[in-house]
Amino acid sequence: MKRHTISVLVNDHPGVLQRVAGLFGRRGFNIDSITVGESEEAGLSRMVIVTTGDDKRLEQVNKQLHKLIDVIRIAEVSASPFVERELALIRVSADARLRPDLFGIVEAFRASIVDIGADTMIIQAVGDQEKIDSFIGLLRPYGILELTRTGLTAMSREEAVNGIPPLAEIG
Template sequence: MSNRFLLSATVNDTPGVLQRVAGLFSRRSYNIESITVGPCEQEGRSRMIVAARGDDALVRQMCSQLSKLIDVLDVVQLQERPFVSRDLMLVKLRMEPSKRSELQSLIDTFRCSVIDVSPDTVILQVVGDTEKNDAFLQLLRPYGILEMTRTGETAMSRGLGEREPTSIG
């Protein structure tokens, strides 16, 4: 059975670390659904969140393989503990005056932000978990999506002391 999983890796902030992580997945023919990387709370280090699909054996293998890479300091499988996640999505829609109030109702229901309006388009900012954003996107399709971009999922464990590595390199 293939489940969606999130891995959080703390890495040294050095050139090529993203390429090595992506290459590891690629060499084993595993598809990355999304990958986000950015500075974390420790100077000179970054946090990398990888979303992919696979069974439990694949997740264990990926944690083990990632922890062997140079510059990967720890790897945590986020589903092992309570966690929060967010995905940012920007969506440009055709704005027909006759559908403005209908669209505003959806925007209010999903707590989105209108970040740009022109005479014939509107750009929405949607922040939420991946499932919420996917559901909202399906509801927007009839309005005429002109352009859409997503950041990919970022996440972290809830509470204190939750960042215990699944495996350490």
């Protein structure tokens, strides 16, 4: 099974996200991650969906997405060189004696401390999924009190946008 990252450009209308997510659920396709936000074009949103499956499953997802009226364009971002990132906010126990160790971990991962309280701190980490997983693993012994992750977002590298190699359109 292969992980696929799909970019779906859709009309920015109420209910579009629900219809796309519902399509996956009704067909038994799992969404590993989904991010949605405005795109470079007014009135359109971009969904970045990460799913796992073979090429046949991906083809089926593509066919089903194309049936939705609000879907404008679909591209498999992971078919060519691309950049993916995720953001995590992590609240950890951080009394005065632990802070130097935590500062060292934060610096090594190029993360940042975005809030410090009397006994806790909130750390922001940005990177690929493996980096975030590793970072969280190192913080666990200190006591993670709260954790939130955005899910992956992705974009084709410049060469692919300019056609070298071409962006693989699905379908």
